[in-house]
Amino acid sequence: MTLETAARVRVCALSDLEVERGRAALFGTVQIALFLLADGSVRAVSNLDPYSGAHVMSRGIVGSRGDVPTLASPMHKQVFDLRTGVCIDTQGRDAAALRVWTVTVVDGNVELDAEEIR
Numbered sequence: 001m002t003l004e005t006a007a008r009v010r011v012c013a014l015s016d017l018e019v020e021r022g023r024a025a026l027f028g029t030v031q032i033a034l035f036l037l038a039d040g041s042v043r044a045v046s047n048l049d050p051y052s053g054a055h056v057m058s059r060g061i062v063g064s065r066g067d068v069p070t071l072a073s074p075m076h077k078q079v080f081d082l083r084t085g086v087c088i089d090t091q092g093r094d095a096a097a098l099r100v101w102t103v104t105v106v107d108g109n110v111e112l113d114a115e116e117i118r
Contacts, residue, residue, distance in 0.1 A: 008104065008111040015108065017042065022058035022071075027117045032101060033058035034110065035082065037069055042103045042110055043082040049073045050087075050096035057098065071098075 011025050017036035024047050025032045031047035047055045052075040061072040062082075069082040078096075079088045085098035104111045 007114050008106075009114045009117065011044075011110045011112055013108055014042070014105055014110055017110070020062040022060060022062070024055070024058040030117055031055050032112070032117075033060070033071075034103075035062055035071065037062070037082075041069075042105060043069065044101040044103045044112060045071065045080070045082060045085055046099040048098075049075050049078075050098065051076055051078055 011034065012023070014036070017023055017034060019036050019038055023034045025034060032044050033047040035043045037043060045057060047057045049056050051073065054075060056074050057071065059074045061074065063070045063072065065079070065088065070079050070088065071082050072079045078090060080086065080098050081088055085100040087096050090096065101112050101116050
């Protein structure tokens with residue numbers, strides 16, 4: 001095992017994910033929403049909707065605005081950039097963002113950096 005893989009944690013098999021359907025993963029008290037996009041990439045964001053306070057983002061609506069992959073909250077439909085977590089619809093003082101994790105797919109397994117999960 002290399003140092004690079006030692007700091008990673010397996011979340012699930014890539015085959016456990018469905019295209020544009022969210023899945024939630026729990027690491028201690030941290031809830032992460034995972035999404036397999038149509039281009040084959042996997043994105044991971046906080047499952048906590050920053051506007052409603054509910055852990056529901058894994059049930060959000062995946063879409064796009066131009067080349068930007070997006071996720072609409074199932075609660076109030078705010079749209080977030082899945083790459084950065086930034087809310088596209090709200091700007092200024094009321095702007096909120098989703099926490100984003102770097103995802104790696106290794107040998108058919110979806111992995112996250114263990115240090116980032118904390």
